[in-house]
Amino acid sequence: MKAVIFEKYGLPEKVLEIREVEKPIPKNNEVLIKIHFTAVNDYDWGLIRGKPFLLRLMFGFFKPKYPIPGMELSGIIDAVGSNVQKMKVGDAVYGDISTYGFGSFAEYISINEKAIIKKPNEISFEEAAAIPHASLLALQALQDKGDIRHGQKILINGAAGGVGTFGLQLAKLYDCEVTGVDSGEKLEMMKSIGFDYVIDFKKVNFTENDLQYDLILDCKSNKSPFSYLKSLKSNGKYVTVGGKLVSLFKILFWGKTLSFFSSKKLQILSLRPNEGLDYINELFKQNKIKCILDGSYSIEEIPRLIRYFGDGKHKGKIVIKMNGQ
Ligand SMILES: NC(=O)c1ccc[n+]([C@@H]2O[C@H](COP(=O)([O-])OP(=O)(O)OC[C@H]3O[C@@H](n4cnc5c(N)ncnc54)[C@H](OP(=O)(O)O)[C@@H]3O)[C@@H](O)[C@H]2O)c1
Structure with a gap:
């Protein structure tokens, strides 16, 4: 072979x-x-x-x-x-x-x-x-860790890849307003598949534009935990699936520490492979995601x-x- x-x-x-x-x-x-x-x-x-x-x-x-x-x-x-x-x-x-x-x-x-x-x-x-891989990273991050709710304001960082494009579709099942962050040449494609707002990460730092979200799904963590906190509403949740190791270690440390005195959550997803695929299959069969x-x-x-x-x-x-x- x-x-x-x-x-x-x-x-x-x-x-x-x-x-x-x-x-x-x-x-x-x-x-x-x-x-x-x-x-x-x-x-x-x-x-x-x-x-x-x-x-x-x-x-x-x-x-x-x-x-x-x-x-x-x-x-x-x-x-x-x-x-x-x-x-x-x-x-x-x-x-x-x-x-x-x-x-x-x-x-x-x-x-x-x-x-x-x-x-x-x-x-x-x-x-x-x-x-299997990307859809379940998105599903487990949004549902299990992020506790996604109807009508929320969501931001996906690193949105044009496998996780982000599934994440958008899952968030739309909850009628959420979804902002996608990625590089400029991918923004047209992102708008065409349904992102409500798009941001070019090379031009705008989404943690410094004074906008706040109920839930952030990050595929490319590379900023300080405190900058993510600024972009969360109170009770907001930040869930990362990957990124720079040093950023992930800081998120792990500060996420645990902040959990004692802040309503905002910083979390890291550890993927459970193939867990939840039956649900994803159902969504496919019903033409709800592609x-x-x-x-x-x-x-x-x-x-x-x-x-x-x-x-x-x-x-x-x-x-x-x-x-x-
Ligand atoms: N948590 C777990 O258990 C687990 C397990 C396996 C994998 N992972 C992680 O899951 C992630 C997989 O995501 P994926 O498959 O969707 O990746 P992907 O297809 O590579 O998509 C990531 C997107 O992010 C963009 N990007 C790069 N740098 C960025 C930045 N600074 N700001 C915003 N966007 C940026 C990339 O664009 P450009 O490339 O054009 O820059 C790309 O379009 C990876 O980080 C991987 O390490 C997690």
């Missing part, structure tokens, strides 16, 4: 190679999946370069523990191990596999059956590969696409077709 391999950390165009490798054989509790589509995530950009350094503590200090990157997929089960309980050959499946490993930048993968769930017929393979896709592209383009993602050129989720159907 074809797979994207990296044996050392570095720039995607230098370290990623497309090679022919042995098709994996599923262990007892694993399923072999013929991958139809995969998607690019922030994890891939970090994992391939070994940056931030913390990633190396988890995924191989000197060289990558998982030689094939990629963490989201959709496909069809091709074979099952002897102890597999819930899945059978021919099932259409999808999921965020990062709890159980990586390796979706390949034509086949063997992975624990718990890493994936069955794909509803109403969702295409292409969409399914783009859903994927904003960038692609689909081919496996040969993956090194270029990782760079394209890292340079922030993408709009929505980058999807890649792995097996022709």
Whole structure:
């Protein structure tokens, strides 16, 4: 089978190679999946370069523990191990596999059956590969941490990517007024998909324009916790899903400290992969949300696409077709 391999950390165009490798054989509790589509995530950009350094503590200090990157997929089960309980050959499946490993930048993968769930017929393979990670970051941040309410004023920072575009659609289910912050060239696309207001972060610092929000969803935390507090109404909630490590540590510290004497909350989401996908599936079936896709592209383009993602050129989720159907 074809797979994207990296044996050392570095720039995607230098370290990623497309090679022919042995098709994996599923262990007892694993399923072999013929991958139809995969998607690019922030994890891939970090994992391939070994940056931030913390990633190396988890995924191989000197060289990558998982030689094939990629963490989201959709496909069809091709074979099952002897102890597999819930899945059978021919099932259409999808999921965020990062709890159980990586390796979706390949034509086949063997992975624990718990890493994936069955794909509803109403969702295409292409969409399914783009859903699990970003939609659940948005859902868990807005609902579980943010306690989103009808008619609120919401701001999404880093709004044109996977999380932001799902976040907008989820917020609109609550009739919220949504402001999106991202770079200037993405603002037209953001208006076209329904953001009420858009801000170019290179021109305006949203924490210094005297506007306040009930809820802020941040995909790119890079400011001081106190500047976020200024942008929250009383009882407002700030939830970050990612950003600069130093900002995240400060938010963690001040979030805990402030919880004793402020009505405003600063919180960090720790994603629970695939938890809540049934709800997302229902919204898809009812045409209440859709994927904003960038692609689909081919496996040969993956090194270029990782760079394209890292340079922030993408709009929505980058999807890649792995097996022709
Ligand atoms: N909490 C968890 O458990 C968990 C797990 C996995 C991943 N994550 C995090 O979740 C986030 C994934 O978001 P995503 O998939 O939507 O990412 P994405 O597709 O890269 O979207 C982020 C958007 O933010 C924009 N941006 C960059 N710098 C910005 C700034 N200073 N201000 C405002 N916008 C800015 C980017 O534009 P440009 O690129 O043009 O600059 C891009 O359009 C990442 O931060 C990742 O680390 C969290």
